[in-house]
Amino acid sequence: MSGGIHHWTARETRQAIRTKAASATEVVQALLARIARLDGRDAAGGGLGAYLHVDPDRVLTRAAALDAEHGTATDRPLFGVPVAVKDNLCTRDVPTTAASRILERFVPPYTATAVERLEAAGAIVLGKTNCDEFAMGSSTENSAFGVTRNPWALDRIPGGSSGGSAVAVAAGLAPVSLGSDTGGSIRQPGALCGVVGFKPTYGRVSRYGLLAFGSSLDQIGPFARTVQDAADIFASMAGHDVADATTAHAAVPDVSALGAGASSTPLTGRRIGVPRALLGSGVDAAVQAAIDAALTVLEGLGATLVDVELPHAAAAIPVYYLVATAEASSNLARYDGVRYSSRSKLAPGDDLATLYERTRGEHFGAEVKRRIMLGTYVLSAGYYEAYYQKAQRVRTLIRRDYDTAFAADVDAIAMPTCPTPAFRLGERADDPLQMYLADVFTVSANLTGLPAISVPCGFSPDRLPIGLQLTGRPFDEAGLLGLAHAYEQATPWHRETPPLG
Amino acid sequence: MSALSDRDVLRIAELSRLALTPDERARLGRELTAILTYVEQIGGIDTSGIEPTSHVQLDDTTLRPDETRPSLSREAALRNAPDAIRGAGLFRVPKVIG
Numbered sequence: 001m002s003g004g005i006h007h008w009t010a011r012e013t014r015q016a017i018r019t020k021a022a023s024a025t026e027v028v029q030a031l032l033a034r035i036a037r038l039d040g041r042d043a044a045g046g047g048l049g050a051y052l053h054v055d056p057d058r059v060l061t062r063a064a065a066l067d068a069e070h071g072t073a074t075d076r077p078l079f080g081v082p083v084a085v086k087d088n089l090c091t092r093d094v095p096t097t098a099a100s101r102i103l104e105r106f107v108p109p110y111t112a113t114a115v116e117r118l119e120a121a122g123a124i125v126l127g128k129t130n131c132d133e134f135a136m137g138s139s140t141e142n143s144a145f146g147v148t149r150n151p152w153a154l155d156r157i158p159g160g161s162s163g164g165s166a167v168a169v170a171a172g173l174a175p176v177s178l179g180s181d182t183g184g185s186i187r188q189p190g191a192l193c194g195v196v197g198f199k200p201t202y203g204r205v206s207r208y209g210l211l212a213f214g215s216s217l218d219q220i221g222p223f224a225r226t227v228q229d230a231a232d233i234f235a236s237m238a239g240h241d242v243a244d245a246t247t248a249h250a251a252v253p254d255v256s257a258l259g260a261g262a263s264s265t266p267l268t269g270r271r272i273g274v275p276r277a278l279l280g281s282g283v284d285a286a287v288q289a290a291i292d293a294a295l296t297v298l299e300g301l302g303a304t305l306v307d308v309e310l311p312h313a314a315a316a317i318p319v320y321y322l323v324a325t326a327e328a329s330s331n332l333a334r335y336d337g338v339r340y341s342s343r344s345k346l347a348p349g350d351d352l353a354t355l356y357e358r359t360r361g362e363h364f365g366a367e368v369k370r371r372i373m374l375g376t377y378v379l380s381a382g383y384y385e386a387y388y389q390k391a392q393r394v395r396t397l398i399r400r401d402y403d404t405a406f407a408a409d410v411d412a413i414a415m416p417t418c419p420t421p422a423f424r425l426g427e428r429a430d431d432p433l434q435m436y437l438a439d440v441f442t443v444s445a446n447l448t449g450l451p452a453i454s455v456p457c458g459f460s461p462d463r464l465p466i467g468l469q470l471t472g473r474p475f476d477e478a479g480l481l482g483l484a485h486a487y488e489q490a491t492p493w494h495r496e497t498p499p500l501g
Numbered sequence: 502m503s504a505l506s507d508r509d510v511l512r513i514a515e516l517s518r519l520a521l522t523p524d525e526r527a528r529l530g531r532e533l534t535a536i537l538t539y540v541e542q543i544g545g546i547d548t549s550g551i552e553p554t555s556h557v558q559l560d561d562t563t564l565r566p567d568e569t570r571p572s573l574s575r576e577a578a579l580r581n582a583p584d585a586i587r588g589a590g591l592f593r594v595p596k597v598i599g
Binding site: 109 | 514517519525529536544546551554556563565577578581592595597
């Protein structure tokens, strides 16, 4: 174990509690103290702002209950492990806002399956994390409740939309966390904050209790400081759920010992596809250099690099923003001022339509309105075929590109997670299209449903983290995590910590 | 893509059930025009004979037995309502039929 409690991985935390080197109460006390010191938005120089909601009494009560069970429940895979949860996942009796004014006072009457399963495995929910409103954004700047800062450079964005969950793990405010990924919202902030971000296969993790954004794209996944920790969280929450008809029946793989029996060339026989044409343009020089170096490391571990073509990759962003906004416009229709939390003031005689329009107009932020408008337009009569249905057809072509690549016996496809390191707060806030282009490498995994992971692979000259993205075969999370683990263990990047003290 | 007019924006806002200020409408008109112009590049891709993907089905689904299961109580379902007649188990909204 290295350094203080806040540096411990989930595995180290669990081991310390199991062996009574520390109690669950001591662990959460240390993290709560660090959150109080570093996270508050009123802290000197502006705190990190990873969390929207932390209830120390609730956390301490839960930790004490686990400590009281020591010896009888210690075998649970996440016994005593604190986890931060993105605020678009429902937590019973704990506020869940999706960083939106329209859910400002929403307190769910039930808990999301993913969170419930982690708690059943012994995890402690430490708090709810900031994000772009309804997970719509790539910088967490679209939160209605304030910015979240990148711990590596406080004037920079942490990525998004799950920025708070990425920062919590990067800054030692939780060993692991949950995010949701609709177009890169776990992998992109993971890359920009220097932590592991993992999106499992579509259908692998139940979305029951996840506030829906793009239902054919959304998937829940972990942030962690090691691939093994990400695998442990994944394994504890994956698998079929009667409450989510889109969850798969496929058996959840055993990923509990990723490095077992590893030699110095653990990737011998593995083939990694590299879409060279895609990497040519628009990629920052430092990112390009880090990816080239990562590919050399993978080769050194025994893997064979194979050129692959993804001819429709350039269409991924337009297709994604048509499909995702169409689905969002429908999903967000439920926020109507009747059932959940916020309602605008009405004048006598105002009708129900006015109630809907005013509540939504006054409580949704600019990006959410933009996407609802775009989605409504592309689904409307006269435009549906040219925009929405055309996008769905091109989505089929994008899927075929990946099918073809994997049919050529490739185990995974490697590329950068993001074209650039973290940009400055405010830099792209006035240019929505420019913001969308940051998702060029991440949206395809959502359009195809494939599992994908971002692992730290280096730094820019000004010490900003860079991520390597690996995309795997459907439901082959074990193969993908094994590959990512082998790369991680051969490189020093995951041991670096941001300059926070 | 010809620029969206204020009338177009108003119509989309009405379909979206969003009350927008004149400033918001002007801004959204510009932004949506720029985004739509950008996404129109996919119009040049040949998709003849290609089926649309609405949903990626990677695994077999099975139907669950059609049995009653416990669900939220009325009291729990009403707890977050901004206006409700809790004793009667009802959400309250403005008069709908004149």
